[in-house]
Amino acid sequence: MPALTDTSPVSFILPAQPLRRYISTYYFLDTGTDEVEQEDFLYPEWGTVRFRLRGPATGNLVGLQPLVIPADSVTGPTGKAALVRFRNVHIVGFGILPLGWHRLIGYPADRWADKVSAVDAAPEFAILAQLRRELDSVTDPEQIAARFDHILLQAISGPDPLETDIESIHYAIANPEISNVGKLAEATGISKQRLERLSRRIFGFPPKLLLRRQRFLRTLAAVMENPDLKWSGALDGQYFDQAHFNREFHQFMGMSPGQYLAMPRAVSIMSNRARAQHVGQVLQLLQVPAPSDRQ
Structure with a gap:
């Protein structure tokens, strides 16, 4: 997949059309092999899944003591910004819109609000653990997105009254x-x-x-x-x-x-710019499915 700019460490791929009511975007972050620790923000957002394939990362809500972030993590919807520190990271992730949380997680969102969990720490995240296993055999972003699409489309089957x-x-x-x-x-x-x-x-x-x-x-x-x-x-x-x-x-x-x-925000500034170019919104929370996407 071509990068949006020659120097951008982040790129985005939209999920398959039927999934855009449930998933915001797939994103791929690779900050390279620079060993200098960086600091940045995670803005308030809907649920997010992050599979960190390389590099250490710590973080917490702004003002709280930093904690080690699990390599394979899911964050519930957030009402506050988080401050994160990382070095030499490679991450594959995606955002879960509210409808996606309902269909894929099926657990009350308020119980995970402003919380981070390891993917394998709770049974409601079983589908996410299945996605993580796909990353053991494929590295190309387009192929990753296609495999994720396939698994998630199978997981969301049939109508739901809500x-x-x-x-x-x-x-x-x-x-x-x-x-x-x-x-x-x-x-x-x-x-x-x-x-x-x-x-x-x-x-x-x-x-x-x-x-x-x-x-x-x-x-x-x-x-x-x-x-x-x-x-x-x-x-x-x-x-x-x-x-x-x-x-x-x-x-x-x-x-x-x-x-x-x-404050320095080098990665988030580039990420927001790339998201705006590719998705049309700088922030995940401002992205909603277009009316034509609704079924």
């Missing part, structure tokens, strides 16, 4: 016109009580937090896409003022906007 409601919630959360839980319930046709239960079970967090997280990441993405843009010029329309945004920044990133901009 799929329509899950997608309705997902699309409504991503709609910048929806600013509160009342409007979310109205847009989805789901009662507030049931919306609360489904949000925690499938998306990992209560609906109010999901809307706040989406609003924050829309603003963050605007600055990522245009580094010359000031925060005040990028504020999502749902923010009252700059102070409101600053409080949210601390909530989700564990630091001020200025501290964030001052």
